[in-house]
Amino acid sequence: MRTSTKFIIAALIIILLPMIFLAVLSNSLINKRMERSAQEAINDKLKSAWLQYYERANQMKMGLLQAANSYGFIDAVKKKNTDYLRNQGILWKKHRPYLDVWTVVDADSRVIARINSNNTGDIYNINGLIEKVVGARTPVISTEIVSKKFLLKEDKRLADQAHIRVVKGVEKDEYNRRVRNEENGMMVIVAVPVIDKSDRVIGAIVAGDLLNNDDYFPSALEDRFPGLLTTIAHDGMRIATNIKGKEGSPLIGTLIPQKVMDNINMWREYTGKTHLFDEAYFTAYQFIKNNKGEVIGSIFVGLPEKSFIGLKYENLRTILFAAFLGSAVALVIAFIITQKITKPLKLLTAGIKEIEKGNLDIKIPIADTRLPGGTEGKTEDELTRLTLTFNDMVKALKIQIEETGLLLKSLGEKNKVLLETNSELQSSKEQLEVAYEEAQTQSEELESANEELRILNEDLDKKTKELLDVNKRLKMEEETASRTKNELQSIFDGIQDNIIFFDLDYNIIKANTAFFKKFPFDKKELSIKKCYQLLQKRDTPCDVCAVRDTYNSKTITFREERGGSDRIIQKIAFPVKNNSGALTGVVENIKDITEQRIMEQQLIQAEKLTSLGEMLSGVAHELNNPLTGIIGFSELLLEKEPPSDIRNSLSKINKEALRCKKIVQNLLTFARKHAPEREFVNINDIIQMALELREYDLNVNNIKVVTSLDLNLPMTMADSFQIQQVFLNIINNAQHAMTEHEGKGMLNISTYYKKEGVIAIKFSDTGPGIAPENLNRLFDPFFTTKGVGMGTGLGLSVSYGMIKEHGGKISVTSKLGEGATFTIELPVILPEAELSKEDAVKDKAEEAKKIIKKANVIVVDDEPVILELVKEILTKDGHSVDTAENGKAALKLIKERQYDLLISDVKMPDMSGIELLNKVKKADPELAKRVIITTGDSAGEDVVKKGFGYLPKPFTVENLNKAVAEALAEKH
Secondary structure: OOHHHHHHHHHHHHHHHHHHHHHHHHHHHHHHHHHHHHHHHHHHHHHHHHHHHOOOHHHHHHHHHHHHHHHHHHHHHOOHHHHHHHHHHHHHHHHHOOOOOEEEEEOEEEEEEEEOOOOOEEEEEOOHHHHHHHHHHOOEEEEEEEEEEHHHHHHHHHHHHHEEEEEOOOOEOOOOOOEEEHHHHHHEEEEEEEEEOOOOEEEEEEEEEOOOOOOHHHHHHHHHHOOEEEEEEEEEEEEEEEEEEEOOOOOOEEEEHHHHHHHHOOOOOOEEEEEEEEEEEEEEEEEEEEEOOOEEEEEEEEEOOOHHHHHHHHHHHHHHHHHHHHHHHHHHHHHHHHHHHHHOOHHHHHHHHHHHOOOOOOOOOOOOOEOOOOOOOOOHHHHHHHHHHHHHHHHHHHHHHHHHHHHOOHHHHHHHHHHHHHHHHHHHHHHHHHHHHHHHHHHHHHHHHHHHHHHHHHHHHHHHHHHHHHHHHHHHHHHHHHHHHHHHHHHHHHOEEEEEEEOOOOOEEOOOHHHHOOOOOHHHHHHHHOOHHHHOOOOOOOOOOOOHHHHHOOEEEEEEEEEHOOOEEEEEEEEOOOOOEEEEEEEEEEOOOOOHHHHHHHHHHHHHHHHHHHHHHHHHHHHHHHHHHHHHHHHHHHHHHOOOHHHHHHHHHHHHHHHOOOOOOHHHHHHHHHHHHOOOEEEEHHHHHHHHHHHHHHHHHEEEEEEEOOOOOOOOOEEEHHHHHHHHHHHHHHHHHHHHHHEEEEEEEEEEEEEOOOEEEEEEEEOOOOOOHHHHOOOOOOOOOOOOOOOOHHHHHHHHHHHOOOOEEEEEEEEEOOOEEEEEEEOOOOOOOOOOOHHHHHHHHHHHHOOOOOOOOEEOOOOOOHHHHHHHHHOOOOEEEEEEEOHHHHHHHHHOOOOOEEEEOOOOOOOOOOHHHHHHHOOOOOOOHHHHEEEEOOOOOHHOOOOEEEEEEEOHHHHHHHHHHHHHHHOO
């Protein structure tokens, strides 16, 4: 084998062996790093899975907290108002269709109301969860196993959803589950305590989301992270998953690997590779615990390993390409260096062979080492020096041989010199070998240094690029963080509630702009004083403090307090915790909710009035029907001129019946809902109407009413119902004060006109008077001097607002022991001039009486007395009258005969008056234009709006004749 070939092979072996070792090592390190990164990614996905798992629960928690703090809801729980609570739950479910269970229980866990059924009174046992919520007085989110019996009591649909049949044999090493089919359900449950104003837990609201066969959780995660496999398992069975079989349906009921269940049963979280259906996945499992810390299930997330194979092969190809390229470069370099080293040696070998042949003229060529100017340069190359020495040796040898013939005589003397020369030549040869070995060693060292330098340069370039990327990313993150900080600060300062951050020792470390506007403290004071020193001017923490309660309980604390001017202040303290769950501070939200409470009270009052109106409407209908007969027949009898004693009795009957009519109408007017509407009204009439409503109570309580009303008082534009409510509030307060004071009293009411265009109304009573310290607070919301349960403190506050809306004033003067006087001033506001509707109607009726002589009339009413009365009155005036006791009978008559006028009641069995009119429009459109509707309740306004004639019950003979004349006038 040639020397150059040996050199090249040796160089390649020296270069390639480390290179192969580095390639194998790099590939191994990259693969391990890739697996570690994949596992870190799957752990991040597991954290996201937990966030998704509790997403609905947190939504339910916030909604339940709002409901539990509602006054109406608390009152319903106290009174165990099942219908109200169930309706609230049904309304709540409309906005949260995923809700499976919504139940309200009392403090003893007995069901008050549930949305899935009407069952109440049973004990609601969910593994002690209710007892925990009631005892801790704080909301709890927990996952619990609920039995089939529990689900059946709620809804059979839930029991069917929870039922899952086990599917075995899908995997080789699957968990050996003892229970074949699953009947119980895994449910995410939120329970929130209901706390009344006395800070007593009176019950709890429980909401639940059944996880069995629910694809929301895995589907939501797959939407966020495509390709991510997600499973919720109970006792080794998949009850919710997005892992699909060959047919494309989720593998509900399949069993998870035994290896994973072994870890879960030992309460060990599992992270690593797992084979599912003969395919490798990077996976992470964590167990699900109930409120007692018992493991009841697990959450699984996984990504297929094949999604990372492409990256692995790409790294391998890169390493192989780098190794191949390095080998090629090394081969070229080794070839060049070998040629440079072996070329002089080949020349020396050839020269020696020529000398052996006797050619002493041979000269081995060397590189030109002359310096500029022609002088001989000095070289450090051993091969060059060896060549020079060889040439000199050949030259000397030639001279010596030439001189041999001349120096034969001195051969003996020169023999010694020749031996020495030979010895030097041998020494030179050894030096040549040593130089060759040194050159070879230096070549190897140079090649190794070049390779190390190349690797270092590559690493330096890579690190530099990574450093630049990191710097760029850090700069972007800094800008984002700064922008986010500014946005959050703007939001923080824009909140109108007072928000304060505390450390663990009552020190205020931060507050928003609203707080500093209300409390303009010096920042130096904030740094040296505690909150109770700054805000309450005391040296120790407050006895009642939401912040202190949160320090102690480490949970959210709610409090309501009375502030200045009886303002209601809500304080909510939130704990701030670090990653390990340790308390680091408290955030307090302070909000004035006085207006909110006022609106709640007004809503309650409105609901009461609505219920009262509905009840009165029904009572009025039942009373007005017999009153119509009494009034009508008494008037008909009076027209027949009976004897004086009988006439006197009939007059009394008629008068008292008309009195009953007025009482019923006043009650309906008071209880009916009215849209705010101003009209031209007489203030004296409103006072009389208010007194008529309170007449009985005033009389039985020995309250004498004295009125002094200006008969020339001008009319004004006002909302009569609002003004009447103001008068009633003042009259009620005066009656209560006088009754409590002496059991009797006198109420003076007067009206008069002031020159500056103002109507004045005064109410003076002989009660105990008002204490001076209460005069300035009398119109404040919720301020009352009455006992508990006797008043809301809103009557005068609402009255004050109504008078202000009318541009008026309300004031009070009083001295203790001398009663009180309320004065109301209202501006006189005139309407635009217009023709009186009442006069126009009268003219029209008078004209109609002259024209109308006889008409065919059909009367429909379910009261026989009213049918008989109307027929007698109209027949007397010359009309032809048919009667029907229901809508069906009326329709039959209308089809058989032509009628000029239809008189119908509204509320009738089988078919109402409105339904009858709709059918008449089709059967006889002309008759439908001449209709009089009669009713004994508050439905008249709707009738007028629909364009029909309206005759309210009870009516007189004159009322009926007038209404008939107006209706028949339309025909002419």
